[in-house]
Amino acid sequence: MEFFEGASTVRLRSIHNTYLVADEYSQHVRLDRDGSCGGARWTVEIFTYIGEQRRLRLKSFYGRYLAAHRTETTFLNLTGKKVFQEAPLCFGPRVNWLPLRDGCRVRLKCVFDQFLRANAGPPPWRNSVTVDTPSFPYTRYWILWDVEFLETPAHPPVSPVHICGGASCSSSTVASDAAAASSITIQYKVADDAGNVDESSGRRTLTFAAGGSIAMLKRKLQEETGLVNIDVCSRSPTDSSLVPINLPPPPDCPHIQVVVVKANSNGESHPFSVLSFLGQQ
Incomplete structure (x- = not known):
């Protein structure tokens, strides 16, 4: 979740250097190399889920939420389940995402325990987005995303704190350890x-x-x-x-x-x- 802490608007960039983009006039979600369009902007909503677990919602520039479908597929069940934009008045748990750190990138896991995946290959798979669990070594990177901050509230820097007890803990030791x-x-x-x-x-x-x-x-x-x-x-x-x-x-x-x-x-x-x-x- 630390990738999204303090962010109000972000872009998500896939391993293919394409951006997650929402269509304006439909529920469709796709990939596009143009990250400057409004559809590439996603508003971050962090909330507390069941059992004090924190989850994430991503609202598109057009007011709809990134969602994963439990059963509906996109391409003959070959590349996972459908990803789309859910209207704000009828969304449920399928708009909830759990960010999981993977090195210095992030995976986004949906409520069905599958991951947001940027597809590649010939049409119609190219530039499509699904939720899936990678089954081949070369596709394991397809579920990794870079988070680009577009709007971030200003926060003062947090000073490191060193707790030390006893006379043997000198100020120079505290300073060097910190x-x-x-x-x-x-x-x-x-x-x-x-x-x-x-x-x-x-x-x-x-x-x-x-x-x-x-x-x-x-x-x-x-x-x-x-x-x-x-x-x-x-x-x-x-x-x-x-x-x-x-x-x-x-x-x-x-x-x-x-x-x-x-x-x-x-x-x-x-x-x-x-x-x-x-x-x-």
Whole structure:
């Protein structure tokens, strides 16, 4: 649930670099590479479910809720159950989703214990969305989503707390322990002007405050590299391409690997100014 904490509006990006998009004039939900359209915006509603369990609802830009059908299939029962937009006056548990962290991405499990899946392949499967449980190794990544914040309420940073008792616990010990617990190690490489990365060279490292924003990380890397206009990227697990990052590194990931790319590079990195965190390598 931490992926959605404090967010009011998000976009969901699949492993195929397509966005979850709601149709305006129907209940249909699909994938689209254009994440700038209104249909790619989802309002986050976090609520308490049975037994004090927290769940998530995602309301589309058009006022309907992302829902999973228990029995109805989309393509001859080949790619799981139907995903659609449910009207707000008649929704039930099928609009409830449980976010489950998977590394530095998220899986969305519906009430039927299946996962929101971005399909690929030839039409009509391409750009379709279903709920399913992956049955092949190569499809296990299809249920992973990146969460991109569009609107986020401002929250003051939370200072780390160290509880210590006894005379042997000095103030310097408290300070060093707190600093160690509130920092992560960023390992990075710098791509050349063509966007290529020398994989045989070693990685540079820097220490970054856990919980810091991606803008702070970008400024830190600018200071370290001397570059001005950069993108911070990570490797896609499917094809090893460089994909930009826009969420801060999770504070519980002590070591993160990234690639610094000049924003005007013509290589394999996408020239986005918006970044999205894809995780460890």
